[in-house]
Structure formats: structure tokens, C-alpha cells
Amino acid sequence: MVMGDIATGTDVLVVGGGPGGYVAAIRAAQHDLDTTLVERDAYGGTCLNYGCIPSKAFITATDLAHDAGNAEAMGVSANPEIDVAAMADWKDDVVDQLTGGVEKLCKANGVNLVDGTAAFEDEHTARIAHDGSGQGMETIEFEHAIVATGSRPIEVPGFEYADDPVWSSRDALATDELPEEIVVVGAGYIGMELSTTFAKAGADVTVVEMLDDVLPGYDSRLTDVVKARAKDLGIDFQFGEGAAGWEGEDGDITVTTETEDGAESTYDAEKVLVAVGREPVTDTLELDAIGLEPDENGFLATDDQARTAVENIFAVGDVAGEPMLAHKASKEGIVAAEVVAGEPAALDSQAVPKVVFTDPEIATVGMTEADAAEAGFDPVVGEMPFRANGRSLTTGNDDGFVRIVAGGDAGFVLGAQIVGPEASELVAEVTLAIEMGATLADVASTIHTHPTLSEAVMEAAEHAQGQAIHTLNR
Ligand SMILES: Cc1cc2nc3c(=O)[nH]c(=O)nc-3n(C[C@H](O)[C@H](O)[C@H](O)COP(=O)(O)OP(=O)(O)OC[C@H]3O[C@@H](n4cnc5c(N)ncnc54)[C@H](O)[C@@H]3O)c2cc1C
Numbered sequence: 001m002v003m004g005d006i007a008t009g010t011d012v013l014v015v016g017g018g019p020g021g022y023v024a025a026i027r028a029a030q031h032d033l034d035t036t037l038v039e040r041d042a043y044g045g046t047c048l049n050y051g052c053i054p055s056k057a058f059i060t061a062t063d064l065a066h067d068a069g070n071a072e073a074m075g076v077s078a079n080p081e082i083d084v085a086a087m088a089d090w091k092d093d094v095v096d097q098l099t100g101g102v103e104k105l106c107k108a109n110g111v112n113l114v115d116g117t118a119a120f121e122d123e124h125t126a127r128i129a130h131d132g133s134g135q136g137m138e139t140i141e142f143e144h145a146i147v148a149t150g151s152r153p154i155e156v157p158g159f160e161y162a163d164d165p166v167w168s169s170r171d172a173l174a175t176d177e178l179p180e181e182i183v184v185v186g187a188g189y190i191g192m193e194l195s196t197t198f199a200k201a202g203a204d205v206t207v208v209e210m211l212d213d214v215l216p217g218y219d220s221r222l223t224d225v226v227k228a229r230a231k232d233l234g235i236d237f238q239f240g241e242g243a244a245g246w247e248g249e250d251g252d253i254t255v256t257t258e259t260e261d262g263a264e265s266t267y268d269a270e271k272v273l274v275a276v277g278r279e280p281v282t283d284t285l286e287l288d289a290i291g292l293e294p295d296e297n298g299f300l301a302t303d304d305q306a307r308t309a310v311e312n313i314f315a316v317g318d319v320a321g322e323p324m325l326a327h328k329a330s331k332e333g334i335v336a337a338e339v340v341a342g343e344p345a346a347l348d349s350q351a352v353p354k355v356v357f358t359d360p361e362i363a364t365v366g367m368t369e370a371d372a373a374e375a376g377f378d379p380v381v382g383e384m385p386f387r388a389n390g391r392s393l394t395t396g397n398d399d400g401f402v403r404i405v406a407g408g409d410a411g412f413v414l415g416a417q418i419v420g421p422e423a424s425e426l427v428a429e430v431t432l433a434i435e436m437g438a439t440l441a442d443v444a445s446t447i448h449t450h451p452t453l454s455e456a457v458m459e460a461a462e463h464a465q466g467q468a469i470h471t472l473n474r
Pocket of ligand 1: 016017018019039043046047052053117150170281285317318326357
């Protein structure tokens with residue numbers, strides 16, 4: 001310890017205040033453990049401040065404007081205009097309410113909040129640097145630590161986020177002006193969600209993607225629906241092209257792309273949004289001091305109790321590996337806290353739902369038909385198109401389908417792939433079915449409210465049993 005240090009002790013030190021860290025801290029405190037949460041930037045982490053919540057706020061506002069402006073068939077005519085600065089203010093209010101709530105909840109549960117950057121000194125000591133506060137360092141001694149330091153956007157060579165016209169997703173979600181033309185590099189979920197939003201707000205959007213399709217990793221029957229809708233919105237896709245460089249001034253730039261064969265193309269834009277993926281943050285932690293090394297992908301490897309190779313150090317959320325999703329981070333945070341508290345907790349989720357909030361939404365959970373076959377089931381599959389669902393037609397949003405996958409003699413529900421309206425909500429029913437070991441018969445015989453989109457889940461289960469009423473059983 002150096003002169004001027006303040007030394008404190010805690011049972012559990014949680015590093016990082018995102019959905020992994022703050023949830024872990026609250027659960028640890030609920031178990032009467034003395035808990036300290038250190039955050040170097042903003043409570044709520046990427047999710048609440050720069051990710052899930054601001055993006056969904058923008059998506060909701062631009063959907064509203066787009067739907068209102070395209071409802072002539074329903075007898076509604078309107079020409080909505082988006083005031084981007086006002087939209088950004090509203091989004092900031094939503095974020096502030098949620099992040100303020102996190103701080104209040106932490107305090108109300110007795111979590112000690114410390115602003116600063118934590119780095120390990122040894123397996124039971126961390127030093128906290130209070131950025132720019134002039135208050136010196138703080139040393140915290142701990143029994144257990146839970147690392148929840150999250151991830152950051154990957155940079156593409158030649159596209160530095162520090163340069164004004166180059167946006168990360170965080171910059172894009174902080175804007176209060178709409179660029180008229182934008183080039184989006186990457187057609188993964190963040191690139192596709194933001195492209196859809198900017199297109200609905202009225203921008204000219206060009207998506208440059210090195211691969212030959214959108215949303216790699218998802219079945220093309222799902223992504224084709226999203227791609228077709230994106231093209232209707234005017235999004236211009238350039239597949240097989242990688243971003244090579246840019247030149248010009250902020251507001252007037254030219255982005256150059258290159259194919260594998262070296263053919264170049266150029267696109268004019270005001271901004272270029274780079275959305276090629278995220279990488280775990282471990283370089284803030286001085287892991288050498290505790291002899292912990294990230295794996296070849298940069299993640300901290302953990303067991304099913306979220307424990308790293310160092311006995312008393314746990315890792316949760318994005319820093320602990322794929323899928324990099326907020327609900328997976330929170331679940332791991334709860335498990336880590338309970339293990340520290342001596343509870344017999346372990347990660348035993350049968351299924352982690354994944355959602356892309358495009359128009360329409362894609363949601364998947366559990367196994368695909370191919371996964372189920374590979375796992376030794378003789379899978380049965382049922383599908384219900386939204387165009388045969390009454391509620392879907394009354395919303396003017398009837399593209400897509402629900403597919404349910406089941407297996408085993410009893411017809412256990414194993415997975416679902418959904419593309420269509422409110423897929424993000426509908427997937428919850430299938431996730432619960434998987435966790436409960438429910439069968440197709442359980443889902444099909446459950447009375448679903450009429451007229452609702454959830455009837456499509458019930459009817460997909462009926463279809464898998466050859467008993468669909470509102471679609472043909474073939
Ligand atoms: C644009 C966008 C949209 C997204 N949309 C969704 C979505 O719809 N649904 C979904 O499930 N997920 C979504 N995600 C992903 C989601 O945000 C992450 O999976 C989630 O935030 C991970 O939580 P975490 O707690 O692991 O890390 P984070 O939320 O990244 O939090 C980590 C925290 O640790 C802090 N930190 C780092 N190092 C230190 C240190 N040494 N000391 C102190 N503090 C430190 C950071 O400041 C940060 O606040 C989105 C992400 C982005 C970028």
C-alpha cells in the first residue's frame with residue numbers, strides 16, 4: 001500500500017456495473033454478503049447506456065413513425081416527421097430512469113458503490129483508480145471477486161472510432177442528428193438493427209458485408225424475410241465487400257470497399273458506422289497479477305459455476321464468452337453470487353433465447369431441426385405462418401412464421417425459430433416450455449387468448465402433431 005491509500009475490505013468485489021455485474025452484486029448482498037461494486041464509467045454498463053436500451057428506444061420511435069406513415073390501407077394517412085434531437089432526449093430520459101434505478105436498487109440492497117477502475121494486485125487485493133478525481137487510489141481486500149467487465153466494439157483497420165465520421169454503435173446511439181447518407185459496415189445483429197432504424201428515420205443506408213448474406217448464423221428462411229423488408233425500406237446491400245478505407249471530411253466522406261479479388265467500389269456518405277462485432281474487455285484488470293490468462297478468443301474461461309481458473313475469482317457476462325447477451329450476463333451473475341454465498345447453484349439453462357430486433361424481429365431458442373437430429377432425436381417440426389393468424393393480419397404485419405421443433409417419444413419441445421411480429425415476446429413461451437420439459441401436447445392443449453400472436457405458437461405445436469386447424473397439415 002502507498003501513502004494516502006484508503007484500505008477497505010469486502011466479502012465480494014464485483015468489477016463492472018453492467019447487467020452481469022449489478023445483478024451479481026444485488027444477489028450477493030441479498031445473501032448478506034458485504035458487497036462492493038466498482039464501475040469506471042456508468043452503472044447499467046453497455047446494455048442500459050449504449051446498447052440494448054437506447055437501440056430499442058430508437059427502434060420504437062422510428063417504427064412508430066414508419067407505421068403511421070404507411071397505414072393508408074387501414075384508412076390512416078399521416079406524414080410523420082422525426083425530430084431526432086427530441087427523440088434522443090426521450091431516449092436519454094429512458095436511459096437515465098433505468099440507470100438511476102440500478103444505483104438505487106444497489107444501495108437499497110446494501111451494495112457499496114465505488115466509482116473507478118479496478119485492477120488486481122493479487123488474488124485477494126484490488127486497487128481502484130479514481131479517474132481524474134485527484135483522490136488517489138483505493139485498495140480493496142476481498143474474499144471473492146466477480147469480473148463483469150463486458151465487451152467493446154471491434155475496430156476495423158483504417159476506421160478509428162476517434163475520427164468524427166467513423167461511428168461505433170455507441171456513437172450512432174448518442175447522435176441527435178440524422179445523417180442523410182450512412183454506410184454501415186457489417187450485417188450482424190447490431191448492424192441490421194441500426195440500419196433498419198436509420199432507414200425508417202429517412203436516411204439512405206448502404207450496408208457493406210464481407211459475407212454473402214445478412215445475419216450469419218441464422219437460417220436463411222428467417223433472414224430472407226428480414227432482408228426483403230430491409231430492401232423495401234430502401235437499404236442497399238453490398239455483399240462480398242470488405243471496408244478498406246475512407247477519405248474526406250466529416251459530413252462528406254467516401255468509403256472504399258474491396259472484394260476478395262481486389263475489386264474496389266466507393267460509396268459516398270456523411271457517416272460510416274462500423275458494426276463488425278465486439279471483443280471482451282480484460283486489459284483493464286491486470287490479470288497477470290493473479291496468473292489468469294484469457295483464452296485464444298480473449299474470453300475468461302469459466303466452469304458451470306462461473307468460476308475461472310483462479311478458485312475465488314468468477315467471470316460473468318460478455319467477458320466470459322458467447323452469446324454476448326444481457327440476459328445471459330444476468331443469469332451468470334446470479335449463479336456466481338449464489339455460489340459465492342454457498343448455495344448449490346450452477347448454470348443449467350436448457351436454452352438461451354436470442355433476438356434480433358429488426359423489422360420483423362427474429363427470435364430463436366434451443367435446438368434447430370438439424371441440432372435435434374444431431375443430438376439423436378428423431379425431430380418433428382411444425383410451422384404456422386403469421387398470414388394465417390388473425391391478430392397478425394389486424395396489425396398489418398403478417399410476414400413470417402413460428403417454427404417449433406420437438407423430439408423424443410413424448411414430443412418434448414426442443415426449440416423454436418420465429419420471424420415475425422413480436423417474435424421477441426413470443427419466444428418466451430417456448431423458452432419456458434423447454435425449461436419445464438413441456439411437450440407439444442402441453443403447448444397445443446393450453447388455451448391461448450384469441451386473437452393473439454401467441455396462438456401462432458400453439459398452432460405450430462398443433463401442426464407438428466398433424467392437427468393444425470388454420471393451416472394445412474403437410
Ligand atoms: C448496440 C447494442 C445493442 C444491444 N442489444 C442487445 C439486446 O437487445 N439484447 C441483449 O441481450 N443484448 C444486447 N446487447 C448486448 C448487451 O449490451 C451485452 O451483452 C451486455 O451489456 C453484457 O453485460 P456485461 O455486464 O457483461 O457487460 P457490460 O454491460 O459491457 O458492462 C461492463 C461494465 O464494466 C465496466 N468496466 C470495465 N472494466 C472495468 C474495470 N477494470 N473497473 C471497473 N469497471 C470496469 C464498464 O465500464 C462497463 O460498464 C447489445 C449491445 C449493443 C452494443
